[in-house]
Amino acid sequence: MATANVGLWLYENGGGAEVEAKIVQALKQRNITSVSNLNLRDAYSHQGQIICHDVVMEDLSLFFSYNAGQQSPYQVYLYEAISQRVPTINNYAAFALSEDKFKTSYLLHSHGIPTADFRLCHKSDLAGLKQAMRDWGGRIIYKPTDGWGGAGIVKIEGEQALDMLAPFLADSALQYLYLERFIDYDNTDYRVDIVDGQYIGCYGRRARKDDWKTNISSGGSVFVREPSDEVVTLALKAAAISGLEIAGVDIIYDREQEKFVVLEVNGIPAFATPEQEKLGLNFNQKKIDAIVNLIDRTVHVAQAKVA
Template sequence: MSAANVGLWLYENGGGLHIQNAIVNALKQRDINCITGLNLRDAHARDGHIHCNNILMEELDLFLSYNAGQQTQYQLYLYEAISQSIPTINNFNAFALSEDKFKTSHLLNNHGIITPEYRLCHKNDTDGLKKAIKDWGGKLVYKPTDGWGGAGIVKIEGEQALDMLLPFLSRTDLRYFYLERFIDYDNTDFRIDIVDGQYIGCYGRKAPKDDWKTNITSGGSIFVREPTDELINLAKKAALVTGLEIAGVDLIYDREKERYVVLEVNGIPAFATPEQEKLGLNFNHKKIDAIVNLIDRTVCKSNAKVA
């Protein structure tokens, strides 16, 4: 009988199934059994237990949720409940924080990590919106606090454009607006992967022609990029501050203020796809090893407390 049972929910597209198999096989060598496919969409709760595919989630020694955004509120609700009984990776509190752009930026700034200048405005605070665009030289970016992949992000240039947008915004059910100063940059970024405080790898993303968003879902392309020690240390600090065991830290260079800023901290940074590996992104093995070590140590620590 295995010493521990770990539940997994990993994405399967883009080489994800191969990644999952590698994690399962590596953990098996450490006498840790993996139960895969635990999508909380299929789960239900009753009588003090959460059941998913005939598995009692609270009886697991750890649950690793690693599937990109668009999880429903139901899935996240159960994820949080599970985290109150067993270790989760990423731990739910850090994951929930990383899903909120305002709270992430606010926390990073409180710890001396520079992000784009931001403001959170009540939906009826039109004066605050207009002041922000004036203070930031006529350009700002509106972002949903809980969006991903660049969805819903809008660049607003000039007060006239803002005036045209305000009637639409007033009819939405949003309670507040998260705004960032638009940063003059070269339309490329750094994505730096950190696992358990360890630097894993880096790549760059480039926005498509006539656009400024680097997200792959927005048409951005990936290229090999080497980070400096300064950027690696900055990414490590951002991951530590947010509490994420697994983090993808996005950084860009502000040409106006001549400094790097942390744009976002992602709680589900993708592995390199087979196509990207052919381009030279060769960090998957290192990332798998780091995650396996993290799971092993977390399970042993948790079981030691119970004993």
């Protein structure tokens, strides 16, 4: 008889469906059943229950949500509500933090983790924007606080460019601007995967020749890269501070300040695609095993509390 019933929602492209099948099989071997495709886009709430594809979400032992590309505000809203009743992975508070670049950098910086210099200001604070430009050598990076995959990230060079942007900012729906100092780096980064406080694997990403963004969705490419102990330790600390059970930590080397810095902590880092596995990124099974161990332990801890 199954000891637990876990709900799953994973991305399917890029080998995601195969990864999910392995997770389902591994859980089954531990006497844990699972229900797949619990996309909260299709869910509704009625009389104190959230129902998705005829599954009462509150009856689950745990909900594992792992799809970065299809998280609408409605889905996130229900994700938060569900987290109040059953364990979720990632836990909702850490997931929500990782979705906000400013709050993540703010927390990491307060714990002594090196990050890019950053500033948050009201959209009408043109003087503050220009001061950041001066302080950071004439180049700043604007990032949407809730973007992913490099979408919406813009490099702004010179105060004249800010003057040209001022009318647009005044008319936009933006209320505030998150800015970072443009870091002098070699156009490559480290993506370090962490699960349950354990180092899983690492790979590098390289920006295309005519760009500076390493994100794959922005044209960056993946290559095999071994991290130093310093990089791994920094990633482990950043993941722990963020509270994420599963994290992908993006790290670059600041050539001007001669130190590694954490750019982002991602709550839904992708598994290696079949094409990337052929390149030598061979950590998928280790990551699957660690996630299954995490799910197993989490549901049994929750059951012990109820008992």
